[in-house]
Amino acid sequence: MGEFELIDRFFRRARPAPRAVPLGIGDDCALLAPAPGMQLAVSTDMLLEGRHFLSTVDPSRLGHKALAVNLSDLAACGARPVAFTLSLALPSVDESWLEGFARGLFALADEHGCELIGGDTTRGPLAISVTVFGEVPAGQALLRSGARAGDDLYISGTLGDARLALEVFRGALTAPAPVFELARARMEQPTPRVALGQALRGVATSAIDVSDGLLGDLGHVLRGSNVGATVWAGSALPLLGVREKAGDPGDLPDEARQLEFVLAGGDDYELLFTAPQARREAVASAAAASATPVTRIGRIEAQPGLRVLDGQGREIRSSFASFEHFA
Structure with missing residues (x-):
């Protein structure tokens, strides 16, 4: 199975894109359109086998966690999830593993209305990188720098x-x-x-x-x-x-x-x-x-x-x- 067939089979979804995503998977870049008065919140996390997860983890749970750790960053910012990219390094094409991983990934993505808009795949030791994009009203993002004495x-x-x-x-x-x-x-x-x-x-x-x-x-x-x-x-x-x-x-x-x-x-x-x-x-x-x-x-x-x-x-x-x- 080639790279593009892998993407088409496991990660491309035939459905209308949300308003904030004028262009998703299939071009050199995706396009995002934040609503007026909103700012984009962006976060990236990488998960490496043996460092962030065990080889025994159920692939569905791993798909969930790969997105969850990024959504958690949006939560800390007070942002609403909009879209994400996914980059995968795979030692081989294991169809059963990919089916489980995609199932867990998309179950959480759908729960939060977060659209997969692109990414990359390559051969190598198992590694997963997700970048997530969210919306937050301008000036209302929660930051680490706002705590005050007495809080x-x-x-x-x-x-x-x-x-x-x-x-x-x-x-x-x-x-x-x-x-x-x-x-x-x-x-x-x-x-x-x-x-x-x-x-x-x-x-x-x-x-x-x-x-x-x-x-x-x-x-x-x-x-x-x-x-x-x-x-x-x-x-x-x-x-x-x-x-x-x-x-x-x-x-x-x-x-x-x-x-x-x-x-x-x-x-x-x-x-x-x-x-x-x-x-x-x-x-x-x-x-x-x-x-x-x-x-x-x-x-x-x-x-x-x-x-x-x-x-x-x-x-x-x-x-x-x-x-x-x-x-």
Whole structure:
């Protein structure tokens, strides 16, 4: 099967393009037409086998994740998805793999009205690169640089599940099948919080998606906004969604490891955001409108630095290193 036959069979779709895409697949360039008063939000992520995903992952889940990690960036910007490009390096043409990958990819794309408009294919070690395009009203994009002293600090969903699954894969932990399967789904098929991001426009002062770990990504916000923060690591943190599947505490790692997974685990793709205390009701409304749970986990402060407090208000001195590619 040649390159163009592969594209036609698995990635070209015979249907009318949306208004924002006057020209999609089939020419040297695609054309996008943002609505009046809108700005384009653009993000690119690359996934490499062995670095970002395991060779055992179901191709449908991998197709989902390849797009989800980019949609998560749009969510953090408060943007509505419009279109995306896909570049694939494939060691060979595996039709069964391609069918599954395309199925998962397009299921999520259709859920968010996001049109595939082009890309590239080549032979090589398995690698996936997606660039996504979104629309956001001019001047309303959520940025990392808007947090202010006194703001509340929030996180969507739960954290740490993907890291738990990774440790089981590594053989460093064991977990009952129901716990592992739920954690594995969180790692391989994350939920981009697109609706929440759009609902937070005009409410949140800053936002970022948690891909490399809560504390590491919060650090980007603090540096961008020139502020500090305190995180309440006691009962305020939403620990491990898989806890509900655990039959007893012995089904999970000890509390210290759970805290490590939550604070520095990565691959969560939840939204971390700040908002003024006076907008707490608006945050609750945004969470309800998007059917997304959010939890207030700390506050932004004028004093530089990041402080993590336990349930008794004592500072936790342990170092929680988030993921970094070249560390």
